[in-house]
Amino acid sequence: MAMATKKVKTSSRDSISTLPDEVLGQILSLLPTKLAASTTVLSKRWRNLFPLVHNLDFDPFMVIYPNRTKPATGRSSYLDFIEDTLILLRDSPIKKFSLNWNSLKCVNHIIYHVLKRGVLELHLSSSVCQQCLLPEFFSKTLVKLTLSNGCYYQTKLPPGGVLFPSLKTLSLSLAFFPANAPVDLYECLLSGPLLEEFNICDDHPHRAGWVKQVSGSSIRRMSIFYRSHNIKDHSCFVIKTPNLVYLDYSRYVAEDYVVQFDSLVEASLDLRLWKYYDFVPPKALYYGYNPSTDGPWGDATKLIAALRNVVTLHLSADSLEVFYSCSKSMPDFNNLVKLSFESHKERGWQVLPLLLKKSPNLETLVIKGLVHKITDECGNVCVHKKIKAKKRCCLLSCRVKVLKIYGYGGRWREMKQMSHFIENLKCLEVVKVKVQVDQQDKLLPLTSKLMKLLPETSSKCKIQFL
Template sequence: IVAMAFPDFETYHFLINGCPVLEDLSLHYHEDVNPPNWSGGVLCPSIKRMKIYHYFPSHRKAHDDVLFDTPNLVYLDYSSYVADKYEVYLGSLVEARLDLLSWERLNDNDGHVDNDDDDNYSDCSCGCCDDDNDNASEDEEAARASADYEDYWDSEDDVLGDATNLVAGISNIKTLHLSPDSLEVFHFCRKSMPMFHNLLTLSFESDKNRGWLVVPLLLTNSPNLETLVIKGLVHQVTDICGDACPCIPKKKTKTKKRRKKKKDVCCLSTCRVKVLNISGYRGTTRERKQMQHFLANLKCLETVKVGVKLNPRQDNHRRATNALMQLPRVSSNSHIHFF
């Protein structure tokens, strides 16, 4: 069977139960075609690869409960709004690709947000990216902060959906890919974030309207991580991105300059990452400072791969690559390659 449409979930279950040696399952549901007709459950011990696209933003009840009873599954590609409850049995899972959307965005209590580009990508807590230039006035910063606050709801209690059991159920994987929205969903699971002892490769995509708030915790809870892959470095600036990046809003930076704090140990300095793969690099100030932060703290780094999103025949491409090559590196064994 290559493809089949299910008029109701009873037909779906009847077919799945009639395929005792099924190894590859792909389910694609979205409200542009049909109303919800999937029960949210996959119970099949033979499945090894599974891809699910379940997207019904206008049907909240279609995302009530999700059950994955697939003990031999090795690869999961799952795109959906976060369900209210997950029950998963994924003991053999090796690789997961998640695109999870929260029903509500992060609230202001979870971190001040600053969407501007280079002007708000300021000093990092470890001091590796110190820059005393400050071009924005207090009034401009206050106006930005006020505008940003209005875009957020008031209480984390309003968050709909709970991915805690799903995150716990994939804690033994070796490779994890996360979308920008998934980073925020993982942030809501931070209080019960499991250890990812077997995780060797972490890959995530950035978006200028989504933060890196959970990245420091993910790195800390992945003690054997060897490869870090990031598609795009520009992300939403918040107060609590932690020390995985140097994006401290200038309003906070001014306070920091008035009273010097004791520098904490950067989470990157305890990270065992050997390979850093960055794509979509344009050579902006923000991106250069982020690369400077990585190179100054990743002590085990051996290979840095940078995909430059500029015309190689233009001068700005050469300036961007030369600037990266001149950045100091804490690892004397690291080598930078461009693609």
């Protein structure tokens, strides 16, 4: 009994304090900044450990009354907390710094101080209408920058004209840049000589703010999500990124495009036609366009043509409709090896016969859901009662070796479609199926039915369940 008591006392010792300072510094960097700063009151050793923290994340919710001004200092409680925390860090380097503020109190001196400390990642978010970044908003070390929820502008540029010569990743989320600002901050940020990745997310439907243009010879990866409901914001979109390798693009179809993709390998598109959505902009914004008589507004012909050399292509259900609207000028996708697309019960597969014909080297076909809108234009790529004439199936000439189906529910129509694929894709080697979540309890019966679809005379094709 005495030995058991002794073991309990031994195990209750402060074992974490025995860890090396570097390890404790890493642990503190993973904690919320307010919690990490509170450890300084534990002991003198813990106070000396705080300068090893290299990740800081400040948010007004850290303070009960963030905008209340303290009489002693004249500063808000929130700014007071930030500055006191930076003092605790002494002169130690900062790798990642995140700052969110929602008052008119100037925070430029804090940003300037952090940049001076050689920060590598900087994430700024403001609900203030306009935030002026000081002329000293400059860093040779900054690699990653995020600007969110605010209007940012610069009064002048540093010598040489480049704000962040080492910047590799730039992300903008609901960030706006005044057109009448002394410096075009947006263009300046994109002109970084080492910029490789650019991300922009603007999902506010009633507020326009993006300049609708991206140019940069060093950009290799780009993600664009734009959801303005004002059709004027979709008049013409310019992308000049000759070395772009990966594109993730989601927005409504523009009236025109100016595009340069010389090196694009993979593209993921979510293009939307205006006619499918309820928020029809005022008629005055349509330049006389009548959706009931004039057909789909916008023309993605130039954008689709610029994708002709991609190796991997991912399309949303809406994008299939957009591609179909450009059928007359569909390019040949001779390099396309993998095609992935989503299905929707209110969107058709009309473009699939042509798209498969234009992709002679396609090896992998990924379909997320088999249920789609049945139309006469679907051709013989799918099975339905409206097709009476037995023409040569367009699937017979496909070289697809791998077929992946996600969200399989085992319905009669889905079974017929699976049978149609297996029967007509003559080069098919493996079918990979992912059953939808609400059908997981019926996995065994679904498996048995699908296995029966395999031709008894051929063992070349196999079915696998994901």
